[in-house]
Amino acid sequence: MSAHEHLIETYRKKAKHYDVTSRLYPAPGYPQRSQRLRAVGALGLHPGDTVVDVACGTGLNFALIQDAIGPEGRIVGVDLTDAMLAQAEERIAHNGWRNVRLEQADAATFEFPTEVDGILSTYALSQVPECAAVIAHGAAALVPGGRLSVLDLKVPAKTPRWLAHIGTAAVRPFASIDEWIGRRPWEAIRASMQENLTDVTWHELCFGTAFLTTGSSALTATTS
Ligand SMILES: C[S@@+](CC[C@H](N)C(=O)[O-])C[C@H]1O[C@@H](n2cnc3c(N)ncnc32)[C@H](O)[C@@H]1O
Structure with a gap:
Protein backbone atom coordinates (compact mmCIF):
# COMPACT_ATOMS: atom_id res chain seq x y z
CA MET A 1 0.00 0.00 0.00
CA SER A 2 1.42 3.43 -0.93
CA ALA A 3 1.82 6.15 1.71
CA HIS A 4 -1.13 8.01 0.19
CA GLU A 5 -3.38 4.96 0.22
CA HIS A 6 -2.42 4.31 3.82
CA LEU A 7 -3.18 7.90 4.82
CA ILE A 8 -6.55 7.86 3.05
CA GLU A 9 -7.45 4.54 4.69
CA THR A 10 -6.52 5.94 8.10
CA TYR A 11 -8.67 9.05 7.69
CA ARG A 12 -11.54 7.06 6.18
CA LYS A 13 -11.73 5.22 9.49
CA LYS A 14 -11.54 8.47 11.47
CA ALA A 15 -13.84 10.64 9.34
CA LYS A 16 -17.27 9.92 10.83
CA HIS A 17 -16.21 10.65 14.41
CA TYR A 18 -13.38 13.09 13.63
CA ASP A 19 -15.20 16.19 14.96
CA VAL A 20 -15.61 14.53 18.36
CA THR A 21 -12.34 12.62 18.60
CA SER A 22 -10.28 15.56 17.36
CA ARG A 23 -11.23 17.38 20.57
CA LEU A 24 -8.85 14.96 22.28
CA TYR A 25 -6.12 15.82 19.76
CA PRO A 26 -3.25 15.92 20.51
CA ALA A 27 -4.34 15.52 24.14
CA PRO A 28 -7.58 16.01 26.12
CA GLY A 29 -7.99 19.69 27.02
CA TYR A 30 -5.58 20.89 24.32
CA PRO A 31 -6.55 24.48 23.35
CA GLN A 32 -7.31 23.57 19.76
CA ARG A 33 -10.22 25.96 19.30
CA SER A 34 -8.30 28.99 20.53
CA GLN A 35 -5.40 28.02 18.25
CA ARG A 36 -7.79 27.79 15.28
CA LEU A 37 -9.28 31.20 16.14
CA ARG A 38 -5.81 32.67 16.27
CA ALA A 39 -4.85 31.11 12.93
CA VAL A 40 -7.94 32.45 11.16
CA GLY A 41 -7.48 35.84 12.84
CA ALA A 42 -3.90 35.99 11.58
CA LEU A 43 -5.22 36.01 8.00
CA GLY A 44 -6.76 39.47 8.54
CA LEU A 45 -9.74 38.56 6.35
CA HIS A 46 -12.43 40.94 5.09
CA PRO A 47 -16.00 40.39 3.84
CA GLY A 48 -15.91 39.08 0.27
CA ASP A 49 -12.48 37.46 0.53
CA THR A 50 -11.53 34.14 -1.09
CA VAL A 51 -9.85 31.61 1.22
CA VAL A 52 -8.30 28.22 0.49
CA ASP A 53 -8.27 25.75 3.41
CA VAL A 54 -5.52 23.24 2.57
CA ALA A 55 -6.19 19.72 3.90
CA CYS A 56 -9.48 21.04 5.31
CA GLY A 57 -10.64 17.67 6.62
CA THR A 58 -14.25 17.85 7.83
CA GLY A 59 -14.23 21.66 7.64
CA LEU A 60 -13.71 22.52 11.28
CA ASN A 61 -12.35 25.94 10.24
CA PHE A 62 -15.19 26.83 7.90
CA ALA A 63 -17.50 28.56 10.41
CA LEU A 64 -14.63 30.70 11.69
CA ILE A 65 -13.73 31.69 8.13
CA GLN A 66 -17.38 32.37 7.27
CA ASP A 67 -17.63 34.77 10.21
CA ALA A 68 -14.84 36.82 8.64
CA ILE A 69 -15.71 36.69 4.92
CA GLY A 70 -19.51 36.58 5.00
CA PRO A 71 -21.77 35.09 2.32
CA GLU A 72 -20.15 37.20 -0.41
CA GLY A 73 -16.79 35.55 0.29
CA ARG A 74 -15.64 32.17 -1.00
CA ILE A 75 -14.03 29.11 0.61
CA VAL A 76 -12.21 26.41 -1.35
CA GLY A 77 -11.57 23.31 0.78
CA VAL A 78 -9.01 20.81 -0.44
CA ASP A 79 -8.34 17.37 0.99
CA LEU A 80 -6.97 14.02 -0.10
CA THR A 81 -9.50 11.89 1.77
CA ASP A 82 -12.96 11.41 0.26
CA ALA A 83 -14.55 10.44 3.57
CA MET A 84 -13.29 13.60 5.31
CA LEU A 85 -14.73 15.68 2.46
CA ALA A 86 -18.04 13.82 2.76
CA GLN A 87 -18.24 15.02 6.37
CA ALA A 88 -17.34 18.54 5.21
CA GLU A 89 -20.16 18.31 2.65
CA GLU A 90 -22.61 17.45 5.46
CA ARG A 91 -21.41 20.47 7.44
CA ILE A 92 -21.94 22.73 4.42
CA ASN A 99 -20.09 29.74 -1.02
CA VAL A 100 -17.93 26.66 -0.30
CA ARG A 101 -16.37 24.47 -2.98
CA LEU A 102 -14.64 21.21 -2.07
CA GLU A 103 -11.97 19.51 -4.11
CA GLN A 104 -10.41 16.10 -3.55
CA ALA A 105 -6.74 16.57 -4.35
CA ASP A 106 -3.24 16.07 -3.07
CA ALA A 107 -2.06 19.37 -1.60
CA ALA A 108 1.31 18.77 -3.26
CA THR A 109 -0.14 18.96 -6.78
CA PHE A 110 -3.28 21.04 -6.15
CA GLU A 111 -3.59 23.98 -8.52
CA PHE A 112 -4.56 26.96 -6.41
CA PRO A 113 -7.11 29.32 -7.91
CA THR A 114 -5.72 32.76 -8.70
CA GLU A 115 -6.46 35.90 -6.71
CA VAL A 116 -6.64 34.22 -3.32
CA ASP A 117 -6.84 36.52 -0.29
CA GLY A 118 -6.03 33.95 2.38
CA ILE A 119 -4.64 30.43 2.65
CA LEU A 120 -4.96 28.39 5.81
CA SER A 121 -3.77 24.95 6.83
CA THR A 122 -4.38 23.58 10.32
CA TYR A 123 -2.96 20.41 11.88
CA ALA A 124 -2.27 18.93 8.47
CA LEU A 125 0.57 20.40 6.43
CA SER A 126 3.27 18.61 8.39
CA GLN A 127 1.77 15.34 7.12
CA VAL A 128 2.50 16.40 3.55
CA PRO A 129 6.12 15.55 2.64
CA GLU A 130 6.06 18.30 -0.02
CA CYS A 131 4.94 20.94 2.52
CA ALA A 132 7.58 23.44 1.38
CA ALA A 133 6.33 23.26 -2.21
CA VAL A 134 2.70 23.65 -1.08
CA ILE A 135 3.66 26.94 0.59
CA ALA A 136 5.51 28.09 -2.53
CA HIS A 137 2.50 27.27 -4.74
CA GLY A 138 0.12 28.99 -2.30
CA ALA A 139 2.29 32.10 -2.05
CA ALA A 140 2.25 32.42 -5.84
CA ALA A 141 -1.57 32.35 -5.86
CA LEU A 142 -2.06 35.13 -3.29
CA VAL A 143 -3.18 38.63 -4.23
CA PRO A 144 -0.67 41.34 -3.23
CA GLY A 145 -0.95 41.64 0.55
CA GLY A 146 -2.75 38.28 0.80
CA ARG A 147 -1.80 36.07 3.74
CA LEU A 148 -0.95 32.45 4.37
CA SER A 149 -1.12 30.85 7.82
CA VAL A 150 -0.01 27.42 8.94
CA LEU A 151 -0.96 26.03 12.35
CA ASP A 152 0.44 22.63 13.19
CA LEU A 153 2.00 20.45 15.82
CA LYS A 154 5.72 20.12 16.43
CA VAL A 155 8.11 18.50 18.84
CA PRO A 156 9.31 21.10 21.39
CA ALA A 157 12.95 22.16 21.06
CA LYS A 158 15.47 20.17 23.07
CA THR A 159 13.12 17.19 23.42
CA PRO A 160 15.19 14.00 23.21
CA ARG A 161 14.09 11.69 20.42
CA TRP A 162 12.99 8.95 22.85
CA LEU A 163 10.81 11.44 24.75
CA ALA A 164 9.30 12.75 21.53
CA HIS A 165 8.29 9.20 20.69
CA ILE A 166 6.57 8.75 24.05
CA GLY A 167 4.96 12.20 23.86
CA THR A 168 3.54 11.62 20.41
CA ALA A 169 2.42 8.05 21.07
CA ALA A 170 -1.00 9.34 22.09
CA VAL A 171 -1.47 11.40 18.97
CA ARG A 172 -0.31 9.02 16.26
CA PRO A 173 -2.54 10.25 13.45
CA PHE A 174 -1.05 7.72 11.10
CA ALA A 175 1.57 5.01 11.28
CA SER A 176 4.51 7.06 10.04
CA ILE A 177 5.09 9.08 13.23
CA ASP A 178 8.75 8.02 13.23
CA GLU A 179 9.11 9.52 9.78
CA TRP A 180 7.37 12.72 11.01
CA ILE A 181 9.70 13.15 14.00
CA GLY A 182 12.79 12.42 11.93
CA ARG A 183 11.76 14.70 9.08
CA ARG A 184 11.06 17.69 11.39
CA PRO A 185 8.56 19.19 8.91
CA TRP A 186 8.08 22.37 10.96
CA GLU A 187 11.62 23.36 9.97
CA ALA A 188 10.89 22.97 6.26
CA ILE A 189 7.62 24.90 6.72
CA ARG A 190 9.43 27.74 8.49
CA ALA A 191 12.16 27.94 5.83
CA SER A 192 9.63 27.91 2.99
CA MET A 193 7.55 30.65 4.63
CA GLN A 194 10.65 32.82 4.87
CA GLU A 195 11.65 32.06 1.30
CA ASN A 196 8.27 32.71 -0.32
CA LEU A 197 6.55 35.38 1.78
CA THR A 198 7.26 38.66 3.53
CA ASP A 199 6.63 39.83 7.11
CA VAL A 200 6.75 36.24 8.31
CA THR A 201 5.89 35.66 11.97
CA TRP A 202 6.50 32.48 13.95
CA HIS A 203 4.84 31.77 17.28
CA GLU A 204 5.36 28.68 19.37
CA LEU A 205 2.18 27.66 21.15
CA CYS A 206 1.42 25.49 24.15
CA PHE A 207 5.01 24.96 25.35
CA GLY A 208 6.34 24.48 21.85
CA THR A 209 4.01 21.61 21.00
CA ALA A 210 2.45 23.66 18.19
CA PHE A 211 3.34 26.63 16.01
CA LEU A 212 1.49 29.32 14.11
CA THR A 213 3.31 30.97 11.24
CA THR A 214 1.90 33.67 8.98
CA GLY A 215 3.32 35.57 6.04
CA SER A 216 2.13 37.98 3.36
CA SER A 217 2.68 38.23 -0.34
CA ALA A 218 4.52 41.40 -1.27
CA LEU A 219 2.27 44.44 -1.74
CA THR A 220 4.02 45.45 -4.95
CA ALA A 221 5.54 43.25 -7.64
CA THR A 222 9.31 42.94 -7.31
CA THR A 223 11.53 43.62 -10.33
CA SER A 224 14.73 41.69 -10.87
C1 LIG B 1 -5.54 15.94 11.33
S1 LIG B 1 -6.53 16.19 9.90
C2 LIG B 1 -6.75 17.96 9.95
C3 LIG B 1 -7.98 18.39 9.22
C4 LIG B 1 -8.33 19.88 9.36
N1 LIG B 1 -7.35 20.70 8.71
C5 LIG B 1 -8.51 20.28 10.80
O1 LIG B 1 -7.89 21.25 11.22
O2 LIG B 1 -9.32 19.64 11.49
C6 LIG B 1 -5.38 16.01 8.54
C7 LIG B 1 -6.04 16.10 7.18
O3 LIG B 1 -5.01 16.22 6.20
C8 LIG B 1 -5.41 15.54 5.05
N2 LIG B 1 -4.22 15.30 4.22
C9 LIG B 1 -3.10 14.61 4.57
N3 LIG B 1 -2.21 14.61 3.56
C10 LIG B 1 -2.78 15.33 2.55
C11 LIG B 1 -2.36 15.71 1.26
N4 LIG B 1 -1.16 15.32 0.77
N5 LIG B 1 -3.17 16.47 0.50
C12 LIG B 1 -4.38 16.86 0.97
N6 LIG B 1 -4.84 16.52 2.20
C13 LIG B 1 -4.06 15.77 2.98
C14 LIG B 1 -6.08 14.28 5.60
O4 LIG B 1 -6.93 13.68 4.63
C15 LIG B 1 -6.84 14.87 6.78
O5 LIG B 1 -8.15 15.24 6.41
Missing part, protein backbone atom coordinates in the same frame (compact mmCIF):
# COMPACT_ATOMS: atom_id res chain seq x y z
CA ALA A 93 -25.46 21.38 3.83
CA HIS A 94 -26.34 21.62 7.51
CA ASN A 95 -25.29 25.28 7.61
CA GLY A 96 -26.79 26.14 4.23
CA TRP A 97 -23.52 27.63 2.99
CA ARG A 98 -23.56 28.27 -0.75
Whole structure:
Protein backbone atom coordinates (compact mmCIF):
# COMPACT_ATOMS: atom_id res chain seq x y z
CA MET A 1 0.00 0.00 0.00
CA SER A 2 1.42 3.43 -0.93
CA ALA A 3 1.82 6.15 1.71
CA HIS A 4 -1.13 8.01 0.19
CA GLU A 5 -3.38 4.96 0.22
CA HIS A 6 -2.42 4.31 3.82
CA LEU A 7 -3.18 7.90 4.82
CA ILE A 8 -6.55 7.86 3.05
CA GLU A 9 -7.45 4.54 4.69
CA THR A 10 -6.52 5.94 8.10
CA TYR A 11 -8.67 9.05 7.69
CA ARG A 12 -11.54 7.06 6.18
CA LYS A 13 -11.73 5.22 9.49
CA LYS A 14 -11.54 8.47 11.47
CA ALA A 15 -13.84 10.64 9.34
CA LYS A 16 -17.27 9.92 10.83
CA HIS A 17 -16.21 10.65 14.41
CA TYR A 18 -13.38 13.09 13.63
CA ASP A 19 -15.20 16.19 14.96
CA VAL A 20 -15.61 14.53 18.36
CA THR A 21 -12.34 12.62 18.60
CA SER A 22 -10.28 15.56 17.36
CA ARG A 23 -11.23 17.38 20.57
CA LEU A 24 -8.85 14.96 22.28
CA TYR A 25 -6.12 15.82 19.76
CA PRO A 26 -3.25 15.92 20.51
CA ALA A 27 -4.34 15.52 24.14
CA PRO A 28 -7.58 16.01 26.12
CA GLY A 29 -7.99 19.69 27.02
CA TYR A 30 -5.58 20.89 24.32
CA PRO A 31 -6.55 24.48 23.35
CA GLN A 32 -7.31 23.57 19.76
CA ARG A 33 -10.22 25.96 19.30
CA SER A 34 -8.30 28.99 20.53
CA GLN A 35 -5.40 28.02 18.25
CA ARG A 36 -7.79 27.79 15.28
CA LEU A 37 -9.28 31.20 16.14
CA ARG A 38 -5.81 32.67 16.27
CA ALA A 39 -4.85 31.11 12.93
CA VAL A 40 -7.94 32.45 11.16
CA GLY A 41 -7.48 35.84 12.84
CA ALA A 42 -3.90 35.99 11.58
CA LEU A 43 -5.22 36.01 8.00
CA GLY A 44 -6.76 39.47 8.54
CA LEU A 45 -9.74 38.56 6.35
CA HIS A 46 -12.43 40.94 5.09
CA PRO A 47 -16.00 40.39 3.84
CA GLY A 48 -15.91 39.08 0.27
CA ASP A 49 -12.48 37.46 0.53
CA THR A 50 -11.53 34.14 -1.09
CA VAL A 51 -9.85 31.61 1.22
CA VAL A 52 -8.30 28.22 0.49
CA ASP A 53 -8.27 25.75 3.41
CA VAL A 54 -5.52 23.24 2.57
CA ALA A 55 -6.19 19.72 3.90
CA CYS A 56 -9.48 21.04 5.31
CA GLY A 57 -10.64 17.67 6.62
CA THR A 58 -14.25 17.85 7.83
CA GLY A 59 -14.23 21.66 7.64
CA LEU A 60 -13.71 22.52 11.28
CA ASN A 61 -12.35 25.94 10.24
CA PHE A 62 -15.19 26.83 7.90
CA ALA A 63 -17.50 28.56 10.41
CA LEU A 64 -14.63 30.70 11.69
CA ILE A 65 -13.73 31.69 8.13
CA GLN A 66 -17.38 32.37 7.27
CA ASP A 67 -17.63 34.77 10.21
CA ALA A 68 -14.84 36.82 8.64
CA ILE A 69 -15.71 36.69 4.92
CA GLY A 70 -19.51 36.58 5.00
CA PRO A 71 -21.77 35.09 2.32
CA GLU A 72 -20.15 37.20 -0.41
CA GLY A 73 -16.79 35.55 0.29
CA ARG A 74 -15.64 32.17 -1.00
CA ILE A 75 -14.03 29.11 0.61
CA VAL A 76 -12.21 26.41 -1.35
CA GLY A 77 -11.57 23.31 0.78
CA VAL A 78 -9.01 20.81 -0.44
CA ASP A 79 -8.34 17.37 0.99
CA LEU A 80 -6.97 14.02 -0.10
CA THR A 81 -9.50 11.89 1.77
CA ASP A 82 -12.96 11.41 0.26
CA ALA A 83 -14.55 10.44 3.57
CA MET A 84 -13.29 13.60 5.31
CA LEU A 85 -14.73 15.68 2.46
CA ALA A 86 -18.04 13.82 2.76
CA GLN A 87 -18.24 15.02 6.37
CA ALA A 88 -17.34 18.54 5.21
CA GLU A 89 -20.16 18.31 2.65
CA GLU A 90 -22.61 17.45 5.46
CA ARG A 91 -21.41 20.47 7.44
CA ILE A 92 -21.94 22.73 4.42
CA ALA A 93 -25.46 21.38 3.83
CA HIS A 94 -26.34 21.62 7.51
CA ASN A 95 -25.29 25.28 7.61
CA GLY A 96 -26.79 26.14 4.23
CA TRP A 97 -23.52 27.63 2.99
CA ARG A 98 -23.56 28.27 -0.75
CA ASN A 99 -20.09 29.74 -1.02
CA VAL A 100 -17.93 26.66 -0.30
CA ARG A 101 -16.37 24.47 -2.98
CA LEU A 102 -14.64 21.21 -2.07
CA GLU A 103 -11.97 19.51 -4.11
CA GLN A 104 -10.41 16.10 -3.55
CA ALA A 105 -6.74 16.57 -4.35
CA ASP A 106 -3.24 16.07 -3.07
CA ALA A 107 -2.06 19.37 -1.60
CA ALA A 108 1.31 18.77 -3.26
CA THR A 109 -0.14 18.96 -6.78
CA PHE A 110 -3.28 21.04 -6.15
CA GLU A 111 -3.59 23.98 -8.52
CA PHE A 112 -4.56 26.96 -6.41
CA PRO A 113 -7.11 29.32 -7.91
CA THR A 114 -5.72 32.76 -8.70
CA GLU A 115 -6.46 35.90 -6.71
CA VAL A 116 -6.64 34.22 -3.32
CA ASP A 117 -6.84 36.52 -0.29
CA GLY A 118 -6.03 33.95 2.38
CA ILE A 119 -4.64 30.43 2.65
CA LEU A 120 -4.96 28.39 5.81
CA SER A 121 -3.77 24.95 6.83
CA THR A 122 -4.38 23.58 10.32
CA TYR A 123 -2.96 20.41 11.88
CA ALA A 124 -2.27 18.93 8.47
CA LEU A 125 0.57 20.40 6.43
CA SER A 126 3.27 18.61 8.39
CA GLN A 127 1.77 15.34 7.12
CA VAL A 128 2.50 16.40 3.55
CA PRO A 129 6.12 15.55 2.64
CA GLU A 130 6.06 18.30 -0.02
CA CYS A 131 4.94 20.94 2.52
CA ALA A 132 7.58 23.44 1.38
CA ALA A 133 6.33 23.26 -2.21
CA VAL A 134 2.70 23.65 -1.08
CA ILE A 135 3.66 26.94 0.59
CA ALA A 136 5.51 28.09 -2.53
CA HIS A 137 2.50 27.27 -4.74
CA GLY A 138 0.12 28.99 -2.30
CA ALA A 139 2.29 32.10 -2.05
CA ALA A 140 2.25 32.42 -5.84
CA ALA A 141 -1.57 32.35 -5.86
CA LEU A 142 -2.06 35.13 -3.29
CA VAL A 143 -3.18 38.63 -4.23
CA PRO A 144 -0.67 41.34 -3.23
CA GLY A 145 -0.95 41.64 0.55
CA GLY A 146 -2.75 38.28 0.80
CA ARG A 147 -1.80 36.07 3.74
CA LEU A 148 -0.95 32.45 4.37
CA SER A 149 -1.12 30.85 7.82
CA VAL A 150 -0.01 27.42 8.94
CA LEU A 151 -0.96 26.03 12.35
CA ASP A 152 0.44 22.63 13.19
CA LEU A 153 2.00 20.45 15.82
CA LYS A 154 5.72 20.12 16.43
CA VAL A 155 8.11 18.50 18.84
CA PRO A 156 9.31 21.10 21.39
CA ALA A 157 12.95 22.16 21.06
CA LYS A 158 15.47 20.17 23.07
CA THR A 159 13.12 17.19 23.42
CA PRO A 160 15.19 14.00 23.21
CA ARG A 161 14.09 11.69 20.42
CA TRP A 162 12.99 8.95 22.85
CA LEU A 163 10.81 11.44 24.75
CA ALA A 164 9.30 12.75 21.53
CA HIS A 165 8.29 9.20 20.69
CA ILE A 166 6.57 8.75 24.05
CA GLY A 167 4.96 12.20 23.86
CA THR A 168 3.54 11.62 20.41
CA ALA A 169 2.42 8.05 21.07
CA ALA A 170 -1.00 9.34 22.09
CA VAL A 171 -1.47 11.40 18.97
CA ARG A 172 -0.31 9.02 16.26
CA PRO A 173 -2.54 10.25 13.45
CA PHE A 174 -1.05 7.72 11.10
CA ALA A 175 1.57 5.01 11.28
CA SER A 176 4.51 7.06 10.04
CA ILE A 177 5.09 9.08 13.23
CA ASP A 178 8.75 8.02 13.23
CA GLU A 179 9.11 9.52 9.78
CA TRP A 180 7.37 12.72 11.01
CA ILE A 181 9.70 13.15 14.00
CA GLY A 182 12.79 12.42 11.93
CA ARG A 183 11.76 14.70 9.08
CA ARG A 184 11.06 17.69 11.39
CA PRO A 185 8.56 19.19 8.91
CA TRP A 186 8.08 22.37 10.96
CA GLU A 187 11.62 23.36 9.97
CA ALA A 188 10.89 22.97 6.26
CA ILE A 189 7.62 24.90 6.72
CA ARG A 190 9.43 27.74 8.49
CA ALA A 191 12.16 27.94 5.83
CA SER A 192 9.63 27.91 2.99
CA MET A 193 7.55 30.65 4.63
CA GLN A 194 10.65 32.82 4.87
CA GLU A 195 11.65 32.06 1.30
CA ASN A 196 8.27 32.71 -0.32
CA LEU A 197 6.55 35.38 1.78
CA THR A 198 7.26 38.66 3.53
CA ASP A 199 6.63 39.83 7.11
CA VAL A 200 6.75 36.24 8.31
CA THR A 201 5.89 35.66 11.97
CA TRP A 202 6.50 32.48 13.95
CA HIS A 203 4.84 31.77 17.28
CA GLU A 204 5.36 28.68 19.37
CA LEU A 205 2.18 27.66 21.15
CA CYS A 206 1.42 25.49 24.15
CA PHE A 207 5.01 24.96 25.35
CA GLY A 208 6.34 24.48 21.85
CA THR A 209 4.01 21.61 21.00
CA ALA A 210 2.45 23.66 18.19
CA PHE A 211 3.34 26.63 16.01
CA LEU A 212 1.49 29.32 14.11
CA THR A 213 3.31 30.97 11.24
CA THR A 214 1.90 33.67 8.98
CA GLY A 215 3.32 35.57 6.04
CA SER A 216 2.13 37.98 3.36
CA SER A 217 2.68 38.23 -0.34
CA ALA A 218 4.52 41.40 -1.27
CA LEU A 219 2.27 44.44 -1.74
CA THR A 220 4.02 45.45 -4.95
CA ALA A 221 5.54 43.25 -7.64
CA THR A 222 9.31 42.94 -7.31
CA THR A 223 11.53 43.62 -10.33
CA SER A 224 14.73 41.69 -10.87
C1 LIG B 1 -5.54 15.94 11.33
S1 LIG B 1 -6.53 16.19 9.90
C2 LIG B 1 -6.75 17.96 9.95
C3 LIG B 1 -7.98 18.39 9.22
C4 LIG B 1 -8.33 19.88 9.36
N1 LIG B 1 -7.35 20.70 8.71
C5 LIG B 1 -8.51 20.28 10.80
O1 LIG B 1 -7.89 21.25 11.22
O2 LIG B 1 -9.32 19.64 11.49
C6 LIG B 1 -5.38 16.01 8.54
C7 LIG B 1 -6.04 16.10 7.18
O3 LIG B 1 -5.01 16.22 6.20
C8 LIG B 1 -5.41 15.54 5.05
N2 LIG B 1 -4.22 15.30 4.22
C9 LIG B 1 -3.10 14.61 4.57
N3 LIG B 1 -2.21 14.61 3.56
C10 LIG B 1 -2.78 15.33 2.55
C11 LIG B 1 -2.36 15.71 1.26
N4 LIG B 1 -1.16 15.32 0.77
N5 LIG B 1 -3.17 16.47 0.50
C12 LIG B 1 -4.38 16.86 0.97
N6 LIG B 1 -4.84 16.52 2.20
C13 LIG B 1 -4.06 15.77 2.98
C14 LIG B 1 -6.08 14.28 5.60
O4 LIG B 1 -6.93 13.68 4.63
C15 LIG B 1 -6.84 14.87 6.78
O5 LIG B 1 -8.15 15.24 6.41
